[in-house]
Amino acid sequence: MKRLFPAPWLSVALIVLWLLLNLSMSLGNWLLAILFGVLAPLLMAPLRPLPVRIGKPMTIVRLFLQVGRDVVVSNLQVFRQVWAAGRKPPRSAFVRVPLDLRDANGLAALSMICTVVPGTVWAELALDRSVLLMHVFDLDDEAAFIAHFKTTYERPLLEIFQ
Template identity: 35%
Template sequence: MIARISQRVFQQILPHPILSVALFMVWMLMSSPAGTGHATIALIVALLVPQVMRALEPDRVRVRSPLAIIRLLWRLFLDVLASNWNTARIVLGYRKRTRKAGFVNIQLECSNRYALACLAIIVTSTPGTTWVQYDRYSRVLLLHVLDLRDEDDWKAILHDRYESLLMEIFP
């Protein structure tokens, strides 16, 4: 009975203990001379921010296939390297005449918000592409591409290389 009450009190004070510890540590690391004033502010931030997070109550993230995460990270690593190389060639003027920038509308199958957030990060971290807009009702993504050769190629890249793995990872 007492253990249950103390656990409930602990959850009220620290609803997200890992977040609290991380906030406190980051604040202290960013403070040049770590003193009691900085520690007090870090403690206040570490206690208040998780209270705001509790009000938001994000859904629990469930990962269905951890091996798919490794495959996704490997694909992303290779694609970012290739995209950096191609974008550098465009910026340095080696492919100026053949380059055509443009927008592509891509119909997505995925509706999981965590998978969509990961896809947005992937698209944005890959040089030469930008996530411009997403309509969650029609599930259409507007993508800007620096070197647009064929719209169908970009649709296939997003579906086959990323979206399919993200749908495998997130149920």
């Protein structure tokens, strides 16, 4: 049964969504909804992420709170830097951060963190997942930034995903 319906709740959700979006309960819409609800999860099953084993759930809470704090602080810093850009331009730079994290789910979480925190952009990941290239909006000290990034974000993700 699992081979025919790899994600049964997704199939049900797709069928319901199809019928709701089409605002019709005709036989043709039911057939298309069922066809879509069965075939879409089957065709996309290879794209599903690997199962996640989470260790240390309290680390997730601490990381979530830290990222929330960093988002607020970084927003204020970037705002101040943009406001004063005429007097003191930002020192933007690309930084290569060596990574210990190799888990695909952990790297996905790290990429989301980089996207959410203003002033940092995930630019490139080495093929062997050993180095992350990031663009930093205003960089004072590269070594301090790398140490902060690894301690604040990578280490908790290592605890959670590995």
